[in-house]
Structures are given as structure tokens and as C-alpha cells.
Amino acid sequence: MKVFTWVCDGFNRHRSGFRTISTALWLTWVCGTGLSLSLSGCDTAKGIDYDGRRILVVDMHLHPGEWDAIPEDTRKFIGSRFPFPLSLNPKTTAEGILSAEGILSELDKARVSQAVLFAVYAPRTVGIATNERVIADTATAPDRLFGLASLRIDNFRTEKDAELQRLRTALANPSMIGIKLAHAHQHFRMDDPTYFGIYQVSSDLKKPVYLHTGSSPFPGTSSEAPYTDPTYLEPAVKAYPGAIFILGHLGYDFTDQQSGSLEACIRLAKTYSNVYLEPSALGSKGSDPTGENLKTAMQKIRDAGLVDRVIYGSDGPQSPGFVKDYLSRTVTAMKASGYTADEAQSVFSGNFARVFRVAPAK
Amino acid sequence: MKRALLALAFCGCVNDDIVLYETRVRGTVTAMAAGTLHLEFHHETSFGQRALAHPLGLFERRVRTVSQSPYSLDETVLYPQQKGDGLVIYGWLDIDGDGVLCAPGKTPEPAGLFRTVGFPSHNVNISLLLDRQCLGSESPGF
Numbered sequence: 001m002k003v004f005t006w007v008c009d010g011f012n013r014h015r016s017g018f019r020t021i022s023t024a025l026w027l028t029w030v031c032g033t034g035l036s037l038s039l040s041g042c043d044t045a046k047g048i049d050y051d052g053r054r055i056l057v058v059d060m061h062l063h064p065g066e067w068d069a070i071p072e073d074t075r076k077f078i079g080s081r082f083p084f085p086l087s088l089n090p091k092t093t094a095e096g097i098l099s100a101e102g103i104l105s106e107l108d109k110a111r112v113s114q115a116v117l118f119a120v121y122a123p124r125t126v127g128i129a130t131n132e133r134v135i136a137d138t139a140t141a142p143d144r145l146f147g148l149a150s151l152r153i154d155n156f157r158t159e160k161d162a163e164l165q166r167l168r169t170a171l172a173n174p175s176m177i178g179i180k181l182a183h184a185h186q187h188f189r190m191d192d193p194t195y196f197g198i199y200q201v202s203s204d205l206k207k208p209v210y211l212h213t214g215s216s217p218f219p220g221t222s223s224e225a226p227y228t229d230p231t232y233l234e235p236a237v238k239a240y241p242g243a244i245f246i247l248g249h250l251g252y253d254f255t256d257q258q259s260g261s262l263e264a265c266i267r268l269a270k271t272y273s274n275v276y277l278e279p280s281a282l283g284s285k286g287s288d289p290t291g292e293n294l295k296t297a298m299q300k301i302r303d304a305g306l307v308d309r310v311i312y313g314s315d316g317p318q319s320p321g322f323v324k325d326y327l328s329r330t331v332t333a334m335k336a337s338g339y340t341a342d343e344a345q346s347v348f349s350g351n352f353a354r355v356f357r358v359a360p361a362k
Numbered sequence: 363m364k365r366a367l368l369a370l371a372f373c374g375c376v377n378d379d380i381v382l383y384e385t386r387v388r389g390t391v392t393a394m395a396a397g398t399l400h401l402e403f404h405h406e407t408s409f410g411q412r413a414l415a416h417p418l419g420l421f422e423r424r425v426r427t428v429s430q431s432p433y434s435l436d437e438t439v440l441y442p443q444q445k446g447d448g449l450v451i452y453g454w455l456d457i458d459g460d461g462v463l464c465a466p467g468k469t470p471e472p473a474g475l476f477r478t479v480g481f482p483s484h485n486v487n488i489s490l491l492l493d494r495q496c497l498g499s500e501s502p503g504f
Binding site: 068069071123124127128153154155156157160187188189191192194224225226227231232234 | 408410411413414415416417418419462463464465466496497498500501502503
């Protein structure tokens, strides 16, 4: 089975331009060995098998970008997280997976059918991926890739109206289906009404807003509660019932690898019908080595009756293979906490399609 | 530049030169209450390649007990010269002692921000007025 997986993955990498094995070599290997293997065993269909049922997967959290648009301290941090020998040339590794082609390759490896790319304007921490870049990337596979637009916050003193207009302009592109914010990375308080105009845009245009919640491992991040704890977001959630708020990472404390503000996220989702939850990154090998924290979080969400509020995301691509690995770890956590196939379908694609009004890929 | 401090920082196998510029910040902090004063020292603008340049850039934090207003401030800080320019001092007063500015359901707490002029200088005089409730250093409300 491992051999089969390797061949299929190799084929997908080849199709996506990584050229790790040549077509001739691949055909020779598959067709000429005389082994009792058939192509039907090489399942390239999208989706996961969950208790015998094929379920499509949408990954709502991926980051495109350029190495040179990331601050130096963060580049060092990212490079340190790549496995050897990829860590020897982090720029090449990063640019290989941060391009649209690289991301599509990672999606194919994971058999994810659709994904959402995030624009980011966080010059102090994780860097910049412009709206224009995301729009261009989504155009390479318009039935599979969508985008969340963002805006600069740090220049609001002089450019607030212009930034809000730029956000509206980006959202006018049909591939841009929502807004991405990260208070901790962009350094603005969740309860500061100066920025509530962003939620007005979300409400006006019916484009959900995704928010990073919880602490962050990146250098230069604001770690204080008003920037990380979604409790501080409650005035905005109340004031803008027409905006959908998606609480990213479930408020996870990435610094101490603890549940962080999970209970606050669950309380907000139970209290307000416009609050959704997204479990990306917290269950990765690096942030939750045993997988127990992700399992506990998914269990608590299910126990709270909030399965219809969860939208799956990975926070990839991070490093080669991460998108696939995170999906596998999430499936494991959900099976261990009793999610049925119907519930898994909601989490992996159904809730996304409903909230973002996006048809599943053919 | 006799008081300029050149430090060689060794991080792994990478050597970075950090030039620290010593500055004495004196003046007053005025607030309508007593409590714990949280001070932040920022660049006014941080350097960065093209679009990575941005306003502010925290390089030092201090905490002081304030029992009366105005509070006399006298702090010496080491300013990283190559990271940005300008000097901004932000402060807020922790009245309820929870260590958080304006936690939900708690007493509103005052904050203030002072932009120095004529920096760099080894001596800076400031008058920091904490008269805005619940604003972070980044807020356009300053």
C-alpha cells in the first residue's frame, strides 16, 4: 500500500511540475514490471474515505506568498521548521510550495478538491501576500482555488478609508469569497471600534471574515489577550449580526501548546449564530505531537452541538506534505471523538459550501 | 557617539551587528488614577524591504508603580538604530491589577502616547498624558 501511495504521489508531483520522476520512468515502473498491480488501484479520486464513504474535502486555510515578502526574522523561523535537507535551502523549498502550482500539487497529494488562499498584510510578523497575488493565483484553477482578501491595518491613521475601499475592490472579484484578519499578526485590538468598518464591509457584501485567534509562534506577534482572545471580539460579533465571524485555530495557545481560548470560542459559537470555528494548525505534529489536543477540541465542539459550525482548514502549505498530513491527523481526531460520516461531510466540505456559497468542484 | 554601544550578537552561526543608542527619557506621566504603569518604547517607523516597512516597532517594555499623578519619569533605554527611526513612548495604567488593558467587564483604563521630536538625542523630555481609554499603541485614536 505504501508503494501504491508513493507511485500516486509521484504521479501527482509530476503532473504539477515538480518533475521528481520522469514520465518514461513512471510508465516503465507501472506498466512494465509485470507486477499484479492495476491502475484501478491507483486512486486519484478527490476526497477521503471516512467509514466507507467518500467525502470531498475543502481546505479553507492556505497561504501563498513570496519569500522576499516575509520579514527576515520570520524567514529564519520558517526555515528552522523545514525538515532536513529541505532546511538547507529554505527559500527554494518555500517558493516551491507557496506558488499556485506548488499549492495545487500539495492539494493533489492530499486529494483535497478545493482550497482558499489567504491574502495577508502583516509586515511586522508574517509578511505580505497581496490581494492581487491571491487573485492571480486563484485564476490558475478557478474551479478549485478561492481567496480571502485583506488590508493594511498599520496605516489606518492616514489611509483608513482608502484601505477599506481597496478591500471592497478586491472583494468585487468573484474568486474572493471573504476577508482575512489576524489581530495578533497585524497588531490591532479585537475590541477597538476603529476597525469595525471591516465588519461592515463583510456584512454589506455577505463575505465572511476569518480571524486568527490564539497566540502565534511567529516573531513579533502581539501576545496579549486583546489581540488573541476572541472574548474581546464579542462587541463586534454583537454589533454586526450580518457578518459571519470564523474563529481560526480555535483560540489555540501555540506558545504553550494548550487549549488557550477554546472555551471562549465555543461559548461565542453557542451564543451567536454568526460565529463559526476553524481547527487549523493546532493539531500539527509540531503544535500537538500526540494529537490529543486536537482530539479534545473536536470532541468538545461535537459535545456542544456545534458540528454545523466547523469549517476545515490546515494552515498549509507550511512544508511539503503538511496539507496531507494535517488532513490525516484531523480525520484521526474526528474518528476518535465519534464524528459520523455525515458530520465529517459537514466539517470537510458541507459547511464551507453553505457559508461561502461555493459549489463543490466537479 | 561616545555613549553609543556596539554589541555583537551571536545567534547560531549567524553574526548580526546591532548598534544600540543610549537615550535618557525624562518627564512626567499624568493620569487621573493610581496603579501600575506599563510603558512601551517603539520606533516611530520600522525599516523593512519595500512594503515591509511599517509604523511603530516595540523594542523595550518597562513596568512602574504609580501612586501619585503626575509621575516623574526617568528611564534610560538602548535604542536599536538599524531597526527603524523616531521614538514613540506609549503607556497605560493598570488600575485593577489584572495585567490587561481593559479586560471585558472590568474598569476602563487609561492609555496615552507621546511622539518625540528631534530624535535621535541622548536626552529626551516627554509629557505623557494618559487620557484615552482602552487604546492600544497602534490605535489611530492617538
